[in-house]
Amino acid sequence: MILTGLFLCALAALSDDKTAHPGPAVEPASPLARIAVIGASASAGFGTRVTLAEALGLQITCPHAEPVNLADSALFLNPGALGETQVERAVALKPTLVVAPDFLFWFGYGEVANEEERLENLDLGLELLGSLTCPLVLSRFPDMSDAVGKMLMASQMPEQATLVQLDQRLEIWAERRGRVVFAPMREYVAQLRGDEKTLVAELEIQGAPWRRRLMQSDDLHPTAEGLGVLARLCLDSACKPAVGARAEHLAAKLEPVLPKLAELNRSRGAAVIDVLTPPKPKDPAPKPLPGGGKSAAERFVLRR
Numbered sequence: 001m002i003l004t005g006l007f008l009c010a011l012a013a014l015s016d017d018k019t020a021h022p023g024p025a026v027e028p029a030s031p032l033a034r035i036a037v038i039g040a041s042a043s044a045g046f047g048t049r050v051t052l053a054e055a056l057g058l059q060i061t062c063p064h065a066e067p068v069n070l071a072d073s074a075l076f077l078n079p080g081a082l083g084e085t086q087v088e089r090a091v092a093l094k095p096t097l098v099v100a101p102d103f104l105f106w107f108g109y110g111e112v113a114n115e116e117e118r119l120e121n122l123d124l125g126l127e128l129l130g131s132l133t134c135p136l137v138l139s140r141f142p143d144m145s146d147a148v149g150k151m152l153m154a155s156q157m158p159e160q161a162t163l164v165q166l167d168q169r170l171e172i173w174a175e176r177r178g179r180v181v182f183a184p185m186r187e188y189v190a191q192l193r194g195d196e197k198t199l200v201a202e203l204e205i206q207g208a209p210w211r212r213r214l215m216q217s218d219d220l221h222p223t224a225e226g227l228g229v230l231a232r233l234c235l236d237s238a239c240k241p242a243v244g245a246r247a248e249h250l251a252a253k254l255e256p257v258l259p260k261l262a263e264l265n266r267s268r269g270a271a272v273i274d275v276l277t278p279p280k281p282k283d284p285a286p287k288p289l290p291g292g293g294k295s296a297a298e299r300f301v302l303r304r
Contacts, residue, residue, distance in 0.1 A: 029096055030062050030063075030064070030096070030245060030246065030249055031096050031097045031134075031135055031238060031243050031244055031245045032060050032062060032064050032096070032097060032235075032238065032245050032249055033062075033063065033064050033065065033096045034064070034065045034093070034094070034095050034096045034097070035053070035056060035064070035065075035067035035068070035095060035096070035097045035098070035099055036067070036068045036070055036089075036090040036093050036095040036097075036098050036099070037051070037052050037053040037056070037067055037068065037069050037070060037071050037098075037099045037100070038070045038071055038083075038086040038087065038090050038098060038099075038100045038103050039052070039071040039072075039075070039086075039100050039101060039102040039103040039105075040071065040072070040073070040075040040076060040102045040103065040105050040106055041071075041072075041073040041075070041076070041102075041220075041221060042071075042101070042102045042105075042220075042221055042222055042227075042230070043069070043071035043099075043100075043101065043102050043103075044069070044071040044072055044073045045224075045227060046073045046221045047216050047218070047221050047223075048221075048222075048223060048224045048227065048265050049224070049264070049265045049268035049269065050224045050227060050261055050264050050265050050268075051069045051071065051227070052069070052071065052099070052101075052227050052230060052231055052234075053066075053067040053068060053069035053071075053099075054067075054069070054227075054261075054264070055227040055228045055230070055231035055257075055261055056099060056231045056234065056235065058228070058231075058251070058257050058260060058261065059201075059228075059231060059232060059235055059250055059251045059254070059257055060235070060249060060250065060251075061248075061249055061250060061251060062246075062249035067099070068093060068095075070086045070089050070090055071086070071102075071103075072086065075103075075106055076106045076110065079106040079107055079110070079121070079125065080124060080128075083103065083107075083125060083128050084128055086103070087128045087129065087131050087132065088131070090132060091131055091132060095134050096134055096135075097134055097135050097136075097137065097238060097243065097245075098132055098134055098135070098136050098137070099137045099234050099238075100129075100136060100137065100138055101137065101138065101139040101183045101185050101230065101233075101234055102139065102185075103125070103129070103138070104122065104125045104126075104129075104138065104139075104141070104170070105141070107121045107122045107124065107125030108121065108122055108141050108158055108162075108163070108166045109141075109144070109152070109156050109157065109158060110156050111153070111155050111156055115158065115159055115161075115162045118158055118162055118166065119162075119165060119166065119169060122166055122169055122170065123169070126169075126170070126173045130177075134179075135179040135180070135181070135238070135242065135243040135244075136177075136179065136180045136181070137180075137181055137182075137183055137234045137237055137238055137243070138170070138174070138180060138181075138182055138183070139182055139183050139184075139185035139186060140167045140170060140171075140182055140185070140186045141158070141163050141166045141167055141170070141186065142185050142186040142188075142189040142190075143160070143163060143186070143189065143190065144157070144189065144219070144220055145157055146193070146219040147218055147219040147220035150217075150218045150219055150220070151218040151219070151220040151221070152220065167186075178242070179242050179243065180242060181237040181238060181240045181242050181243050182237060183230070183233045183234040183236075183237045184233055184237070185230065185233065188229070188230070188233060191205070191207050192207055192208070192210065192211045192214065192215055193207065193208070193211075194207045194208065195207045195208055200229055200232050200233065200236075200254055201232050201236070201250070201251070201252070201253055201254035201255075202252070202253045202254065202255070203253065203254040203255045203258075205229065213225055213226075214226035214229055224261045224262050224264070224265035225258040225259075225261055225262050227261060228254065228257045228258045228261045229254065229258075232250075232254050232257075235250055236250075
């Protein structure tokens, strides 16, 4: 009996010792572990043979699944319905991060009856993003007026005052939602117009001299190398506390990435311009809201 008691006491001591000295903590998955990209033609790589998702993947060094491209060059045709489909597909992937620098672009740009409708459309775009629970990388609205007369019509361009209002409404939403960061795409586009120098992952980019290298001649879409810069701006933004990615999980330098993207683009041949391809009939119809209400997709204001 005495021996049995001593044996049981020893077992209890071992159990208590394990409780007092737990094993090493398991590090949570990086926000970069499983990325979904949603958005419009810039993210989809319009005019190139590469995508923003691929440009992101080339710059992530920690264990991760290849970023998934859900962006669609045809988003401008029906931002409400096609945007809703993208978000639904992203939700199904259970991503650790959604990168969407141009997802909201056509919720502010595009043909409308008046400038107020641009703000209403933005609200609907934000409503769609509300279905996502993971951190988001977005962008404020860039001034793409240089593209008017090329890829954009004047009627699709918001007034300067409206661009300010769109940004203000977006920032209020982001503050309330939390876990949202902004890639400085607006600032980056402005820098390419001038002679200002900026440093991105140790690569010095000087406005005008780099413009044609990073921006296509339509002054709206990035080149393959431009996608590399945009991807890095998104990744650096994801390292802010609101998302929590770590800088050491990114390639130290951007410069070696750009030739890889340019070569990947060349190796795939000339880009096929399919932006005017209408949505496929099999795309799911917007789901009605309870009580007979209309979904965000159905309420989107689209003028042609």
